[in-house]
Amino acid sequence: MNEPxxxxxxxxxxxxxxxxxxxxxxxxxxGDLVEAEFSDRPGVEIVEITGEGGVLPSVAGVAAAHVLxxxxxxxxxxxxxxQPGAKLHLHKRMPLASGLGSSAASSVAAAIAxxxxxxxxxxxRELLASAVEGERVAxxxxxxxxxxxxxxxxxxxxxxxxxxxxxxxxxxxxxxxxVVHPHCSIRTAEARAMVFERKYSLAECVANMxxxxxxxxxxxxxxxxxxGRCISDQLVEPIRARLIPGFLAVKEAAMTxxxxxxxxxxxxxxxxxxxxxxxxxKRIAAVMSDAFRTAGGVxxxxxVSRVNTEGARLVD
Amino acid sequence: MNEPxxxxxxxxxxxxxxxxxxxxxxxxxxGDLVEAEFSDRPGVEIVEITGEGGVLPSVAGVAAAHVLxxxxxxxxxxxxxxQPGAKLHLHKRMPLASGLGSSAASSVAAAIAxxxxxxxxxxxRELLASAVEGERVAxxxxxxxxxxxxxxxxxxxxxxxxxxxxxxxxxxxxxxxxVVHPHCSIRTAEARAMVFERKYSLAECVANMxxxxxxxxxxxxxxxxxxGRCISDQLVEPIRARLIPGFLAVKEAAMTxxxxxxxxxxxxxxxxxxxxxxxxxKRIAAVMSDAFRTAGGVxxxxxVSRVNTEGARLVD
Numbered sequence: 001m002n003e004p005x006x007x008x009x010x011x012x013x014x015x016x017x018x019x020x021x022x023x024x025x026x027x028x029x030x031g032d033l034v035e036a037e038f039s040d041r042p043g044v045e046i047v048e049i050t051g052e053g054g055v056l057p058s059v060a061g062v063a064a065a066h067v068l069x070x071x072x073x074x075x076x077x078x079x080x081x082x083q084p085g086a087k088l089h090l091h092k093r094m095p096l097a098s099g100l101g102s103s104a105a106s107s108v109a110a111a112i113a114x115x116x117x118x119x120x121x122x123x124x125r126e127l128l129a130s131a132v133e134g135e136r137v138a139x140x141x142x143x144x145x146x147x148x149x150x151x152x153x154x155x156x157x158x159x160x161x162x163x164x165x166x167x168x169x170x171x172x173x174x175x176x177x178x179v180v181h182p183h184c185s186i187r188t189a190e191a192r193a194m195v196f197e198r199k200y201s202l203a204e205c206v207a208n209m210x211x212x213x214x215x216x217x218x219x220x221x222x223x224x225x226x227x228g229r230c231i232s233d234q235l236v237e238p239i240r241a242r243l244i245p246g247f248l249a250v251k252e253a254a255m256t257x258x259x260x261x262x263x264x265x266x267x268x269x270x271x272x273x274x275x276x277x278x279x280x281x282k283r284i285a286a287v288m289s290d291a292f293r294t295a296g297g298v299x300x301x302x303x304v305s306r307v308n309t310e311g312a313r314l315v316d
Numbered sequence: 317m318n319e320p321x322x323x324x325x326x327x328x329x330x331x332x333x334x335x336x337x338x339x340x341x342x343x344x345x346x347g348d349l350v351e352a353e354f355s356d357r358p359g360v361e362i363v364e365i366t367g368e369g370g371v372l373p374s375v376a377g378v379a380a381a382h383v384l385x386x387x388x389x390x391x392x393x394x395x396x397x398x399q400p401g402a403k404l405h406l407h408k409r410m411p412l413a414s415g416l417g418s419s420a421a422s423s424v425a426a427a428i429a430x431x432x433x434x435x436x437x438x439x440x441r442e443l444l445a446s447a448v449e450g451e452r453v454a455x456x457x458x459x460x461x462x463x464x465x466x467x468x469x470x471x472x473x474x475x476x477x478x479x480x481x482x483x484x485x486x487x488x489x490x491x492x493x494x495v496v497h498p499h500c501s502i503r504t505a506e507a508r509a510m511v512f513e514r515k516y517s518l519a520e521c522v523a524n525m526x527x528x529x530x531x532x533x534x535x536x537x538x539x540x541x542x543x544g545r546c547i548s549d550q551l552v553e554p555i556r557a558r559l560i561p562g563f564l565a566v567k568e569a570a571m572t573x574x575x576x577x578x579x580x581x582x583x584x585x586x587x588x589x590x591x592x593x594x595x596x597x598k599r600i601a602a603v604m605s606d607a608f609r610t611a612g613g614v615x616x617x618x619x620v621s622r623v624n625t626e627g628a629r630l631v632d
Contacts, residue, residue, distance in 0.1 A: 020518070022526045159530035159546065160523070167533050167542075199515035202336070205524065205551060207476070210338045212525050213532045214475035217483050220536040226483075230475065235521060 004037040005116040009109035009312035011094055011303070012101035013179060013272045014145040016155075017231035017263040018211035020195070024101070024145035025155040027177050028305035030094035032105040033315070034060065036113035042083035044068060044114070051092035052102075059103045060090055060110035063134035067114045067122070070130065074121055086114045097185035099266035101146030107134025108150045108312050116314065124151050124311070129164060139188040146266065153311025155219060171307045172222045176281035178259070180250070180288040181270040182298040186243050191267035195236050207234045224260055224276045231261025231274065244269045246296025253291040257284045278304070320353040321432040325425035325628035327410055327619070328417035329495060329588045330461035332471075333547035333579040334527035336511070340417070340461035341471040343493050344621035346410035348421040349631070350376065352429035358399035360384060360430070367408035368418075375419045376406050376426035379450035383430045383438070386446065390437055402430045413501035415586035420462030423450025424628050428467070432630065440467050440627070445480060455504040462582065469627025471535060487623045488538045492597035494575070496566070496604040497586040498614040502559055507583035511552050523550045540576055540592045547577025547590065560585045562612025569607035573600045594620070 010031040014024035039045060044064040068084045088110055096102045111130040115122050122130075131147040148156040148166045159165040211230040218226035241247040244264065250271055254262040258280055259273035271288065275281040285302040292300045326347040330340035355361060360380040384400045404426055412418045427446040431438050438446075447463035464472040464482045475481040527546040534542035557563040560580065566587055570578040574596055575589035587604065591597040601618040608616045 019525065019529065021522045022529060157526070157529045157533065159526045161526075165530075165545070167530050169533060196518050199517060200521055201515060202512050202551065205516055205521045206337045208521065209335065209525055209528050210473070210475045210477075213335065213338060213473045213528050214481075214483050216529045216532040217473065217485060217536070220533070229481070235518065 004035055005113045006033060006035045006315045007109040007113040007116070007312055008033050008315050009105040009112070009150050010308050011105060011179070012146045012149045013177065014101060014266045015233070015236065015264065016215070017233045017261060018208045018215060019145070019157070020233070020236045021143050021145055022158045023155070023212070023215070024149040025177065026149040026153050026308040026311050027179060027303060028308045029303055030100070032093055032102070032109050033091040034106070034109035034113045035089040036064070036110070036117045037087045038117055039085035039087045040082070042085045045087050046090060047087045048089040049092065052096060059134035059138040060088060060106040062137045063107035063130050064088060064110040064114045066130035066133045067111050067127065071118050071121055084118055086117055088113070095181065095185070097187050098181050099186065099264065099268045099270035100179065100181060101150055101266060103138035104131065104135060104146030104150050107131040108147055110134070112151070112312050125166070127151060128166065132164065139192060141192055149311065151312055153309045154307060157216065169216060169219045170222070171309055172219060172224055172227070174276050175224060175227070175307055176275040176278055177305055177307060178273040178275060178281050178285045178288065179265055179270055179303045180285060180292065180300050182245065182292045182296060182300040184245065184269050184298055186268045188267045191240055191243065195239050198239070200235055204234045228260025228274060231263050233263055237263055240264055240268055244271070245298050246292050249295030250288050250291040253287040254284050257287045259284050320351055321429045322349060322351045322631045323425040323429040323432070323628055324349050324631050325421040325428070325466050326624050327421060327495070328462045328465045329493065330417060330582045331549070331552065331580065332531070333549045333577060334524045334531060335461070335473070336549070336552045337459050337461055338474045339471070339531070340465040341493065342465040342469050342624040342627050343495060343619060344624045345619055346416070348409055348418070348425050349407040350422070350425035350429045351405040352380070352426070352433045353403045354433060355401035355403045356398070358401045360401070361403050362406060363403045364405040365408065368412060375450035375454040376404060376422040378453045379423035379446050380404060380426040380430045382446035382449045383427050383443065387434050387437055400434055402433055404429070411497065411501070413503050414497050415502065415580065415582035415584045416495065416497060417462030417466055417582060419454035420447065420451060420466050423447040424463055424466045426450070428628050441482070443467060444482065448480065455508060457508055465627065467628055470623060470625045473532065485532060485535045486538070487625050488535060488540055488543070490592050491540060491543070491623055492591040492594055493621060493623060494589040494591060494597050494601045494604065495581055495586055495619045496601060496608065496616050498561065498608045498612060498616040500561065500585050500614055502584045504583045507556055507559065511555050514555070516551060520550045544576025544590060547579050549579055553579055556580055556584050560587070561614050562608050565611030566604050566607040569603040570600050573603045575600050
C-alpha cells in the first residue's frame with residue numbers, strides 16, 4: 001500500500017458540436033500526470049505542482065479528498081484504523097481555461113491515483129462521481145462530459161446527471177481528431193454563465209437534438225460522413241464563437257481542408273475538427289493554425305491524434 | 317398504368333419522450349387505406365371518403381398533388397404528354413387529432429398510391445417530401461416524425477429538416493408498443509403553438525438531449541431497460557400533460573404495471589407505453605384504459621403491437 005502511484009490523464013474534447021454537457025471524447029496528448037504517495041496525515045496534501053505557472057489546481061485536491069472520504073465511508077464501523085491520507089505531486093502539462101478539459105484531467109488523475117494507493121476499492125465508473133466534484137469546484141457546475149471520457153476513454157455520452165448515468169459509444173477506427181489551442185483563454189465559469197443566462201426556442205433545441213441523435217447513430221454505423229454532418233450546434237456555438245479570435249475563418253479553413261466537421265472544444269478557445277485520415281488531419285491542423293494567426297492574430301498549439309480509447313492510465 | 321392501386325398506411329407514435337419532432341415509430345394498427353385510380357382529368361380528385369364522419373382530410377390531396385407535380389417535373393420538356401391525374405378513395409380508419417399520426421397516414425398512403433399508379437418514379441425516401449407537404453397543411457408545420465416511420469417503417473430519427481435527412485434506427489425484436497387513445501381530441505396546430513410560444517432553459521434542453529442520445533444508443537445495443545429510462549421529456553410533456561384527462565394517473569398505472577417507459581403519443585391525447593413482452597403489454601394496456609376511465613372520466617381504445625418494421629404497403 002505504500003508504493004507511490006503515477007497516473008496520466010488525457011485532455012478531452014467536450015460538447016462535440018450538438019452535445020453541450022453530454023458528449024465528450026479523449027485524445028492522446030496533452031495530459032496531466034499525478035503522483036500519489038501514502039501519508040500518515042489524514043486527508044490530501046498537494047506537495048508539489050509543476051507546469052502552468054504553478055497555479056494551484058484545487059480541483060485535484062477536491063477530487064482526491066472525495067475519494068478518501070468514500071474510502072472512509074466504506075470502512076464504516078471498522079474505522080478504528082487510521083484515517084487515510086495522501087500526498088499529491090501534480091504535473092500540469094496542459095493549460096487551464098483552454099477548452100481541453102484541463103481541470104477534468106487533474107481531477108481524474110488525482111482520483112485514480114488515490115484510489116490505486118488504497119488498493120483500488122472503486123472502479124472507473126464509480127470514481128466518476130469524485131472527479132465530477134473537482135469539476136464542480138473548477139467551474140461551479142458538476143458537468144461530466146470531460147471527466148467521463150478522460151476516465152473511461154473513447155467517446156462518452158452523459159445520459160443524466162441525477163443519477164449520473166454515462167454511455168460509452170463506439171469509436172470508428174478511422175476517426176482522427178484535430179485540436180488547435182490558440183494562446184488566449186476563456187474561463188469556463190464565465191462561458192457557462194453566458195449560455196445559461198439566455199433562453200432557447202424549441203426550434204433551436206430540436207435542431208440540436210436531431211444532430212445529437214444522428215451523431216450517436218453515425219458512431220454505431222461507423223459512418224464518418226454522417227458523424228461530420230452532425231457537428232452542428234445552434235445552442236452554444238453562436239454565443240461562444242464571439243469570444244474566439246478568428247473563429248469563422250478558422251472553422252472555414254478546416255472545412256475547406258476537408259474536415260468532416262469543426263466546432264468549439266468545450267468552452268473554448270480551442271477548436272476541434274474531425275477527419276477520416278491522419279494525413280488530412282495534419283493538413284487541417286496546419287491550416288487552422290495559420291488561420292488563427294492571420295485572422296485572429298494569435299499563435300496556437302496543435303494536437304492531432306486518434307480518439308484515445310484507453311483514457312487515464314497508470315504509468316511507471 | 318390504369319390498374320387501381322390500394323395502399324395501407326399505419327398509425328405512428330411520434331416524439332417518443334425526448335425526441336420532439338425528430339423521433340417516431342410505426343405500429344401495426346390502426347391505419348388508413350387509400351385507393352388511387354388513373355384519371356384523364358389533370359390533378360387530384362378525392363372521389364370518396366369513408367370513416368371519421370366524412371371529415372375531409374385535405375392533407376391526402378395535398379400530398380398526392382405534390383407527387384403529381386413532381387412527376388410532371390420529371391417529364392420536363394417532354395410534357396406534350398397529357399398532364400397526370402388521379403382519383404382517390406380515402407378510407408379513414410383512425411381518428412384525427414388523436415396523436416396517432418392520422419394525417420400522416422393519409423398523406424403517406426395517398427403519396428404512395430399515386431406514385432405506384434404512375435409506375436413508381438420515386439422511392440420511399442424521395443416520397444417523404446410529398447407526405448411532409450400534407451403535414452404542413454394539417455398542422456401548419458412540415459414535421460416528419462410521423463410520415464417518416466409511417467412511410468419507411470420501424471423507428472426513425474429526423475436529423476434535419478433542411479435538407480430533410482432521416483435515419484432508420486434498429487428495432488429491438490422484443491419491443492412491444494401499447495397505445496391508448498382516450499375519446500377526446502387535441503388539435504395538433506394548437507398543441508404545437510403551446511410548446512413553441514415558450515422558451516426553454518439550457519438545462520431543460522440538455523436533459524432531453526441526454527435522453528435522446530442514449531435512446532439511440534440503447535436501440536443499437538438492444539438494451540430495452542435503457543430504452544425505457546430514456547423515455548423522459550422535460551420540454552413538451554409537462555406542458556401538454558395538462559390537456560389530457562387523467563394523464564398522471566394513466567402514466568403511473570402504466571409504470572406500476574412494469575412499462576419500460578410511458579409518455580404522450582405525438583400531440584396527444586393518446587399515450588404510449590413500451591414493454592419487453594406481449595403479455596405485459598396487454599396488461600399495461602388494460603390498466604391504462606382503466607385509469608383513463610376512473611381518473612380521466614373517458615373511455616378509450618387500446619392498440620398493442622410490435623413495432624411495424626414494414627411501414628406503408630400495397631394491398632390487394
